[in-house]
Amino acid sequence: MAEYDVVLESVHKTFPGEVHAVIDFNAEFEKGEFVAMLGPSGCGKTTILRMIGGLEEVTQGNIIIAGQNVTDLPPSHRDTAMMFQSFALFPHRTVFQNIEFSLKMQGLAREERDRRTWEMAEMVGLSELARRRPHDLSGGQQQRVALARALISKPTVLLLDEPLGSLDYNLRQTMMVELKKIQRETGITFIMVTHSQQEAMSMADKVIVMSDAIIQQTGTSREIHEEPRTKFVAEFIGNNNIFQGTIKSRSGSIVFVESEDATYYVRIPEYVRTVRVGEEVHFSVRADLLHTGEHPEMANRVRGNYITTEFMGTLETDVFEITDGFYVHVEQHRHLTDRVYNMGEAETICWPAEAGVLLEQAGK
Ligand SMILES: Nc1ncnc2c1ncn2[C@@H]1O[C@H](COP(=O)(O)OP(=O)(O)OP(=O)(O)O)[C@@H](O)[C@H]1O
Ligand SMILES: [Mg+2]
Incomplete structure (x- = not known):
């Protein structure tokens, strides 16, 4: 039997004013899998990601992470980290301090923090830039800082909301390969939201195509490419x-x-x-x-x-x-x-x- 890291059971989200943002969402994410949720603007992608991370309440249904029902638990009790489209780096801290942040919050000893932060900086190719501040970095470099900062706490699941959205075409191509490589190296489950079919199809092991709050089709890139099930897909x-x-x-x-x-x-x-x-x-x-x-x-x-x-x-x-x-x-x-x-x-x-x-x- 496959080992699931995240399971969503009949998850619904209704916002005030009868806005049905997510309707009967069922999905299983395997351990170490790279899953992309793909769909047009407003179809409910960010809402799902936020519900998995605990930033948004579930109207109905269950969310299970690593075997535990976390539906009613706050974000701090879930083993997830989130990387937003706007990187929200601390402008006055160095690259190193940005990456180190969550280890400091956890109260880890300095030596341990140093070791892990350098390791992470190395992994995302930033060790040379560790002393710089975010505004002295390119968009792609800033993005790596954001990624390193999210990964350093070794979450079970990393939630990525349009991670490559603000990068230009060439940088996006490069980052797609790097993101995939880092995901493979760390073995962390990645759940990424995007409206770019190219990003979804080239990075993810599994793609969930959504429209208007519902799932249209779930499959590998090849399955979706070769056998789209619905007219929408x-x-x-x-x-x-x-x-x-x-x-x-x-x-x-x-x-x-x-x-x-x-x-x-x-x-x-x-x-x-x-x-x-x-x-x-x-x-x-x-x-x-x-x-x-x-x-x-x-x-x-x-x-x-x-x-x-x-x-x-x-x-x-x-x-x-x-x-x-x-x-x-x-x-x-x-x-x-x-x-x-x-x-x-x-x-x-x-x-x-x-x-x-x-x-x-x-x-x-
Ligand atoms: N706090 C809120 N209150 C009311 N409606 C909301 C709220 N947040 C989102 N919605 C609505 O829920 C629906 C889904 O929004 P969501 O942000 O999940 O879409 P999305 O797929 O991430 O879109 P995009 O690609 O534009 O980021 C939209 O119709 C949106 O207007
Ligand atoms: Mg969104």
């Missing part, structure tokens, strides 16, 4: 094309879906239990599984008009308009010698039956 994760139509028939694990101007073959993932003929459905196809040009071996094809190309390094996404206002994104590795489209040019786009994933319909 497929849209939020990005680079998915969402199609709509009516189920006409089923053959084994494939359904035949018809829309006004096309017919499609779509895979039914294992978790979709019932498929009703005549039902309106959505399905999702990843942009990297679409192919331009005629491919007779592929079951699906649509015609579209070229609109534009989005560049992302060696990867390019061509956008085609299929019907008025309905765009399809095709991700391709292109070389300089490959064909270049002209605005409005017609093209065929194909994909195999297995590439389309039937999405769970809302309310089921």
